[in-house]
Amino acid sequence: MSSRQGISSQDCGNTFAERKIDSPLSSDELERYSRQIGPGVLTEQGQQQLRDATVLVTRAGGMGGPAALMMAMAGVGRILLAHGGTMISPDLNRQVLGNEQVLGKPRATHFAEYLRSMNRFIEVEAIDHEPDDEEAHQLAARSDLVVACPPTFKERLRLNRASVAAGIPFIDAAQWGISGTLMVLKSPRTACLECVYPTPPPFEELFPVVGAISSAIGSLAALEAIKVLSGTGDPLWGKMLSYDGNRGIPTVISLTRNPQCPCCQETAEDAE
Amino acid sequence: MKIHLILTGRAYQQGEQLPEQLELSDQSRLSDALAAITAALPEGESLQGSCLLALGGTHVGTVDQHQDPQLTEGQELLLIAPVAGG
Numbered sequence: 001m002s003s004r005q006g007i008s009s010q011d012c013g014n015t016f017a018e019r020k021i022d023s024p025l026s027s028d029e030l031e032r033y034s035r036q037i038g039p040g041v042l043t044e045q046g047q048q049q050l051r052d053a054t055v056l057v058t059r060a061g062g063m064g065g066p067a068a069l070m071m072a073m074a075g076v077g078r079i080l081l082a083h084g085g086t087m088i089s090p091d092l093n094r095q096v097l098g099n100e101q102v103l104g105k106p107r108a109t110h111f112a113e114y115l116r117s118m119n120r121f122i123e124v125e126a127i128d129h130e131p132d133d134e135e136a137h138q139l140a141a142r143s144d145l146v147v148a149c150p151p152t153f154k155e156r157l158r159l160n161r162a163s164v165a166a167g168i169p170f171i172d173a174a175q176w177g178i179s180g181t182l183m184v185l186k187s188p189r190t191a192c193l194e195c196v197y198p199t200p201p202p203f204e205e206l207f208p209v210v211g212a213i214s215s216a217i218g219s220l221a222a223l224e225a226i227k228v229l230s231g232t233g234d235p236l237w238g239k240m241l242s243y244d245g246n247r248g249i250p251t252v253i254s255l256t257r258n259p260q261c262p263c264c265q266e267t268a269e270d271a272e
Numbered sequence: 273m274k275i276h277l278i279l280t281g282r283a284y285q286q287g288e289q290l291p292e293q294l295e296l297s298d299q300s301r302l303s304d305a306l307a308a309i310t311a312a313l314p315e316g317e318s319l320q321g322s323c324l325l326a327l328g329g330t331h332v333g334t335v336d337q338h339q340d341p342q343l344t345e346g347q348e349l350l351l352i353a354p355v356a357g358g
Contacts (some may be wrong), residue, residue: 059358061358062357062358063357063358064358149358150356150358151356151357151358152356153354153356156356174354174355174356174357175355175357175358176281176282176355176356176357177282177284179280179281179284179355180355180357181281181352181355191331196324196331197322197334197354198334198337199322201320201322201354201356202320202322203282203354203355203356203357207356207357209357240324240331240352242280242281242350242352244278244280244281244284246280246284247280251278251280251326251329251350252329253324253326253329253330253331253350253352254329254330254331255331256330256331256332256333
């Protein structure tokens with residue numbers, strides 16, 4: 001892998017390049033993924049790496065849902081899907097894993113079932129609540145990458161801490177109104193979320209949002225996860241993509257590590 | 273010196289109250305630009321402290337905690353009011 005934009009995948013430690021591939025893709029798998037294996041897309045080894053990867057997605061609503069769906073369809077082998085509560089009518093403007101028939105039913109169980117129906121080659125584990133600190137660490141330790149899509153910074157920072165502790169990439173997808181942001185981080189090679197937000201910014205849990213931006217940012221989060229896991233292209237390591245939906249303008253900024261960051265300072269010192 | 277100003281994210285409405293370009297004296301620093309922005313907002317309004325700042329495409333901190341580099345003619349100052357939202 002290479003990078004034309006500063007931090008490379010090699011800098012971020014290619015967790016997957018050195019992984020022993022247990023078994024080659026079957027002929028059924030090769031057929032299933034034939035449109036995404038080849039020049040300009042994934043290599044066969046990259047597809048195997050996706051199959052052998054575990055991704056934690058929390059939560060699986062407006063952005064986490066499309067992110068999980070695109071990863072499931074692409075062949076990420078194991079998805080841990082955390083989302084508490086039951087589906088309510090206002091969710092239906094953006095939560096693509098649900099539908100009118102799921103109203104009043106637990107989200108995680110039904111969302112996981114839908115994902116399984118989209119790809120017979122993957123496993124999906126439903127977690128019917130939002131992980132606390134301890135469980136977040138346990139789940140991150142079982143994962144190769146975290147896609148964080150909760151509605152609050154408190155939850156995002158918790159997942160960030162768990163990812164830093166586990167030494168795995170962290171993708172943060174966020175939205176408000178018709179705009180959104182996406183970050184691809186792996187501390188200590190890049191900033192961590194706490195370097196960017198030293199204190200949790202205030203944010204309302206019931207925020208306004210149009211589902212189109214949710215799906216757009218969620219799909220881009222999945223694309224970055226697929227790139228990282230399969231070793232394809234140049235992930236947005238250490239960068240934030242901000243999409244201003246009001247003006248239709250995307251901007252990419254390079255994020256700066258905070259050498260005094262209470263979350264990732266210790267990890268950085270260990271790495272030196 | 274003129275710098276380009278973009279405010280996006282959670283508080284984009286504030287951006288509609290601000291000019292697209294800020295006119296500053298030579299040798300101005302980021303803190304001078306932020307003071308000029310605050311002065312341009314309606315009375316009683318201020319920028320959110322956790323608003324991210326990026327100068328010329330590089331993150332330089334938040335409104336509350338940031339580096340204070342000297343600005344250059346034509347530079348772009350991007351303010352991203354944080355979004356979470358799941």
